[in-house]
Amino acid sequence: MKITVMGLGYIGLPTAITLAEAGFEVCGFDVNEKTIETLKGGHIHIVEPGLQEAFETAVAHGHLHFSAELSKSDVFYIAVPTPFYQDESGTHKADLRFVESAGRMAGKVLEPKNLVILESTVPPRTTEMLARVLSEESGIAMDELHVAHCPERVIPGNMMFELKNNDRIVGARTPEAAEMAAAIYEKVLEKGIVHKTDDLTAEMCKLTENTFRDVNIAYANELSVICDKMGIDVFELIRLANCHPRVNILTPGVGVGGHCIAVDPWFIYEQFPEEAKVIHASRVRNENKPRFVADKVVSSLAKVTDTVGVLGLSYKPDVDDLRESPSIELCHILQEKGVRVVACEPFAEASEVQGIPNVSFEQVMREADYLVITLGHSIFKNNKELISEKSYYDCVGMME
Template sequence: MQFKTISMIGLGYIGLPTAAVFASRKIKVIGVDVNQKAVDTINRGEIHIVEPDLDMVVHAAVKEGYLRATTKPEPAEAFLIAVPTPFKGENHEPDLRYIESAAKAIAPVLAKGNLVILESTSPVGATEQMAEWLAEARPDLTFPQTHGEESDIRIAHCPERVLPGHVLRELVQNDRIIGGMTPKCSQLACTLYKTFVKGECVVTNSRTAEMCKLTENSFRDINIAFANELSVICEKLNINVWELIGLANRHPRVNILQPGPGVGGHCIAVDPWFIVNSAPLEAKLIRSAREVNDAKPAWVISKVKSAVERVLLAAKNSEREIVDVVFFGVSFKANIDDLRESPSVSIVRECEKIEGVRCYVVEPNISELPEDLSGSQLLSCNQVIRPDVAVVLVDHDEFMCDEFRKFVGGCNEIIDCRGVIARPETLSK
């Protein structure tokens, strides 16, 4: 089957690049998003997120007529759903309401022979649940859960596995996991992705595909938790954790990751909890890793409070009441604008509550701070004066230079969560 028109439901950090790549292959793409501002931006040939080279691809696709955005689904041959899957409440229970809304939105325009792919990272069983929602909305069509290979609609789960900042390259080059609800569903999904995927399309069932993505991110979360726990231990024992990890990694079979202020983003900070929710008694190590990483921001906040107290104590005879604290970076990782689940955001938000503290943020990838950081002021790299307390939360390229190291190194109080200052150059690899 040759796909002539596909629909991308959700035009965020995954949906828009995926839509753009399909459109660059001369396939008509109808992008759907509930955000009217994002829709208008895309239809002007512009982008509303930060991702290298994406602006050029989107501009060309829109100009050539292969990409168009709208707020209402339209008929297509394939529908790809890339919407958020957050938590419900404080118990880390998966919230599938966005997937449900997307399914119910596309249901009226489904036709026999269509393919529906869930790309959103989801708990095990979410694809089957989506199929049930579709079946309820369209009783005139048949679906894989009841008609198997003979179903009118083909359904699969094909999770993304890309790195922000390298999305366009990794969409094309990485292997793709194809989890169809039946072999024919998988076959049709493979045909679609092979339009642009140069890596291998590896076929499995939908449940294994769902678990695969969760497993990949849980593996990384556990490794980061080890590094974060090491950093706390080394602080107590007066050891430079960056030097320690650099030395340990010289062992031919050791590759410890770098610690940070916590773990953020829409995947690693979220996905392991989906496994824990599905198997709470069995997922002991995965839960422990999550708890270690979730606790790291509080540890950083305690370091900031101690630094502020030392500044005030040193200045007690000058009647000083305000301490300037500058936070360098608030995105969840380096060189992107994505603040989702960012531990740095939560750190700044809590530090705004410390009495006597005036907070500033230097984040070169955004033009304004989110509403929940209303107590801080956003500065450019050129506006910063040497603060009383410097807190390095993200290792953006702008901070990984000798000029920045000298600037921050001159501060009396430095909390270096990414080793920008403390990491020995000879061991940085």
């Protein structure tokens, strides 16, 4: 069986490698020719533990290759970005152009017996839209297409384990598509179980999972704001509250980032604005946290001309993923307030990240008068004593 994975980013590339490890013939496709050239040259373009080694093994065994040209295949995996944008009224809307584009490309080479799996996280009824696009391009009737939605549910930093061990949801438009998709995942999984349902339920399941996390993080972030007004150490408070056997409050931070938790709740709210009140309030709370932190930092500076060093720009510790990063938003707000900002993001190669000077840990410690700890990267945890010599604002409780 030949499988083509369309989109070789944070989800598509690990998925392609895992499928190849399971013995499938896998072609990785991406419209970015530089990405294809890098992979053909023997190197991956994202940071993920164990991924380079797994990539080299899969290529060496002849199960994995890459192409910038889309050709016929038994199965097409679509793993493209699904960001959001704000329309003229400020309403958050899902940007499904990449999904539609991938569907139209696949439709041009699609055959009736083929299976199309959408792995991208999408709003409800997107799989139906994809089936319509595939039908338009291929000439195959919608009710004869094999289309499934199997949302990824992995976390950066542990992808290679979770791709093989987390339960998977297979939501299909037909029983035949469900069986075809389930057979693939059952060959990949080592411990996880495949759960079959319809496509609409599968779409909503992924959104529900990430929205659950967003709401819980919002509670922790709201506690941090309330505790600040009361003069209470929020990290000690949460530690004590979590001694209760049925309480598990998360750790607050500078906000919520990443392509999932910071985005997916909007996909629900977009379609159900009157019903999703708690979801909306949680999103607003988490999106406002960087401004709260910026105000606290500015009020703590000895003088306006002080240089603020921000420790961490990715959205979570020890990964290179900068998407929807609240730390970057914090830096931009500080810059708008006239503060000179330098950042240390060890997982970003660029000397500048979205207009923010990105320097080494040694340099940020030399230049900064005041530090903001936004992430518990290992390099920061290993240098807590050095960090403690400067004035700082700890967003994540790393120095507790």
